Amino acid sequence: MALAVLKSRALSGMDAPEVTVEVHLANGLPSFTIVGLPETEVKESKDRVRAALQNARFDFPAQRITVNLAPADLPKESGRFDLPIALGILAASGQIPADCLDQYEFAGELSLSGELRPVRGALAMTFAICKGAENSGQTARAFILPRASAAEAALVAEALIYPADSLLQVCAHFAASDPETRLSRHQLSHVAVRQSYPDFSDVKGQAQAKRALEVAAAGGHSLILVGPPGTGKSMLAARFPGILPSMTDQEALESAAVQSLSGGFSIDKWKLRPYRAPHHTASGVALVGGGGTPRPGEISLAHRGVLFLDELPEFDRKVLEVLREPLESGHITISRAAKQADFPARFQLIAAMNPCPCGYLGHSNGKCHCTPDMVARYQNRISGPLLDRIDMQIHVGALPHADLLKLADGETSSRIQLRVEQAFARQLARQGKANNLLSTKELDRYCQPDAAGEQLLRTAMQKLNWSARAYHRVLKVARSIADLADMPQINQSHVAEAIQYRRALLGQ
Template sequence: MALAVLKSRALNGMDAPEVTVEVHLANGLPSFTIVGLPETEVKESKDRVRAALQNARFDFPAQRITVNLAPADLPKESGRFDLPIALGILAASGQIPADTLDQYEFAGELSLSGELRPIRGALAMTFAICRSAEKSAKKQASFILPRANADEAALATDAMIYPADSLLRVCTHFAANDQESKLQRHINHAKTVRRDYPDFAEVKGQLQAKRALEVAAAGSHSVLMVGPPGTGKSMLAARFPGILPDMTNQEALESAAVQSLTGGFSIDKWKIRPYRAPHHTASAVALVGGGGTPRPGEISLAHRGVLFLDELPEFDRKVLEVLREPLESGNITISRAAKQADFPARFQLIAAMNPCPCGYLGHSNGKCRCTPDLIARYQNKISGPLLDRIDMQIQVGALAHEDLLKQATGEPSASIHQRVEQAFERQLHRQTKANNLLSTAEIDLYCQPDSTAGQLLRNAMLKLNWSARAYHRVLKVARTIADLAGAVQIAQPHVAEAIQYRRALREH
């Protein structure tokens, strides 16, 4: 047989379109050509495949070898096509049987010795294989890939995952007649292990900040913490993931699929909410994603988790402005001349900043010597539209010396997490989503305050000159506070507390 056809997958954002690997052997001067818009990593597979076949004791055909990766207009990158190309050469030259190759899809990078190395995006590829199987009415999808990716790929329970350690082991699977020599299906037994997050009990004082973060966790609200250096803003943020509601299977799969695109997922992170804290020198591309071949940025890697931006005004203003759309929509579209890629970005923003350039505005030590003009210029580094999209803006004040000397005996994260879970379950029962995700029509339906609370909210809106967005966000925060209290309707105390969470910086 001079022609072999196998199936593999490319990556385009979160999608993994099917790629047909066609290998043709013809008479003529020996050559090895790969066509179908291959990038450098794919072109280099010629040398990896040749060495892997020879070191596995197979014959490398001294013929004209043409490999076509279809469709021709889809860019192909990474070394994941090494395995199907090698198998195609063996099948076309008659060294392995080709009658069952069409029942599988293949992906794997080869070492020169023929060992299979892990690839990026295994979970995204498995999802795509399962969707294709559903559309074509196949019972189950079969996928042969490196063993290092097996646990990750098997999170998609509908797929049949067959891991292998080497090219020779894959060839044995197709050549052997006995079942024991075949590759065995991998079943993932991933368990939820609650990570030992730092505990809120270690934070001295800061009861108001802890309460605000509890509200934020219960309703999935974004938070900006404003306070002098050393008051515990970063410490509080690091403990925030420990009080968030437990991840559902769907949320965990979404998060794992994004992590898989960068090769950063491991099974011990299953159902652990991601926590990303990029440095303030990060570029816009690092934050939202991009590149010639679009990759997810920090906001997508924080999907279903926490994005912590410390020293917020030190970020370039243009970098911060790219957060505006994802905060509203929960996804990001990276557009390039040749392609477009969509990534999810449903993250919870926690930000921290000093109140002035020196950091000591309002501090009891009286060290601040910043002029009003300097303070205004510093705070204006955060644009009004971005502030408007941050639900809660709180003050984190300096602790008194007596509190600093006391031993930390605060409430543990486990207790706060339990209250957050109960409030979140009330939201799911009432509206099937977190309060922060409510649309305008749903706010009118589920966030109606009583008459006294409504009057207080209207007065605050007029006095503080809120936008319609700010008004709705305060109402959603009040709804979360009511859920924490177990109240059916939003009352005046709930609205009063929510109003206090919008006054830490400028009036938005």
């Protein structure tokens, strides 16, 4: 036959729309044309496919070859269309049977020798295949892709994944009558969760900061650590993912799907909370995502994990302002002239900063000579609206020399995580979500303090001139403190502790 039709997938944000690969052979002067809005990587597939077919000992047709990637208005990028294009040429020229191709979808980049190389977004494509079949009520097609991408694709339990090492193996799957020469379905074995975070037992002292991090982990609260250089702010933040509640399968799949879009997912990271720590020179696009073909930024790569911003005032102010919307909504929409992409961004923000330009304001060594104006200008690099969205503000003081000489004997991360998971389980049983996600109506229902606590909160709000958002966030933090204490109602002590976590920054 002179026409072959195969199915593949493109990537558009978190979606993977279906692409029909049509290959037509016609008489005329030999040529090779790809249409359907291909980007440079797709156009270059002509040379990769030609060399791969010839090195695999197939005949490359000396005819007019036209490849159409439909729909025509959907941009096509990356080398994932190499495999379906090569198979389409072979099927259209009669070198492999074409009667079973409609039962499969294909993705894979070809080397010049015909080997298959991994592709980005394998997990997102597999999700789309199964979701499309579920919505239409049909059986999902099997998915043939490079072996290096099969492990992450097989995380979708209901998917039929057939990994291959080369173009020849895929062709043998369709041409051979012997079942032993056909591709075998990838079976996902049990994936062991390897906790690889540093442990809190390494941290000397800093009991208040550890307590604040425990409260933040229990309720999903954002937090900023303020203190002189060398007090352990980065050390504490690096250990924070190890005390967060264990990831559910759904959360792990969401996180892995975003990592897959950037090509950074490994099966060894399964069910490990991501920890992203971009440098303070990062641009707004690096932080939220973007590009001609929108890709996820740091806030999306930290989805269901931790985003750590060290030296917070050193970030460009315009860069920090882009965090305001995703901190509230949990997702980011990237709009460009011709396309729009939505990415999840349900991350937990941990930030660190020095209290003044030299860093030693309030330190016992007396090194700081910064004037009040210098301190105010430095701290005002963080805008009020952004600071208002950060739930907790903690001072991390310098340790006395005597404490530094002692051995680290703090609690282990596993013991702290146990208390955090118990508090989080209480939240799920009560309201079905973490405390930081409660709406205003839910606050009125689940976060009502007793009479003494309410009076203390009113007094603090009047004296400190809090906004309504700050008031609600203090209530949420108090609710998390009460959950850690296994108390059904917020009392005065819980409110008092939550107020202290709100006042530790910028002289508040």
